[in-house]
Amino acid sequence: MAxxxxxxxxxxxxxxxxxxxxxxxxxxxxxxxxxxxxxxxxGQFRAACERLHAALGERSRTAVLFVVAPGQRRAEIxxxxxxxxxxxxxxxxxxxxxMTSAFREGDLGGGIVEAVKQIATAAGRRALPAARxxxxxxxxxxxxRSGH
Numbered sequence: 001m002a003x004x005x006x007x008x009x010x011x012x013x014x015x016x017x018x019x020x021x022x023x024x025x026x027x028x029x030x031x032x033x034x035x036x037x038x039x040x041x042x043g044q045f046r047a048a049c050e051r052l053h054a055a056l057g058e059r060s061r062t063a064v065l066f067v068v069a070p071g072q073r074r075a076e077i078x079x080x081x082x083x084x085x086x087x088x089x090x091x092x093x094x095x096x097x098x099m100t101s102a103f104r105e106g107d108l109g110g111g112i113v114e115a116v117k118q119i120a121t122a123a124g125r126r127a128l129p130a131a132r133x134x135x136x137x138x139x140x141x142x143x144x145r146s147g148h
Contacts, residue, residue, distance in 0.1 A: 011109030022120035053078040091122040
């Protein structure tokens with residue numbers, strides 16, 4: 001996939017549905033960012049993803065952030081410390097592997113959906129915290145941006 005290409009509306013819908021299903025089944029706070037990061041050195045990709053995760057503020061402790069940079073041929077999953085109890089780093093690594101395998105076959109949306117499913121399965125079923133507002137819990141973030 002060339003730099004600057006995004007997801008089709010159908011792919012975005014599939015990803016949003018997968019994220020919403022995951023949130024409904026186990027209460028995970030998932031966000032997906034698709035787009036190349038502005039970096040001088042791709043060796044800093046993981047650190048940049050961690051900064052994006054930290055920018056979620058208070059949510060970062062319990063959030064999962066998927067960062068997919070098609071033009072840079074990179075993908076990362078960053079989890080907050082409370083999520084790691086339910087989703088160990090090895091599961092995130094396997095989900096990234098599943099994504100990149102699908103990407104090689106030209107299936108950007110399917111790769112992300114499969115990774116979301118793997119994270120959801122690892123987290124197990126758990127109801128949403130009662131204190132969370134229903135509208136807040138249903139919020140799904142899938143950001144697509146063109147980047148160079």
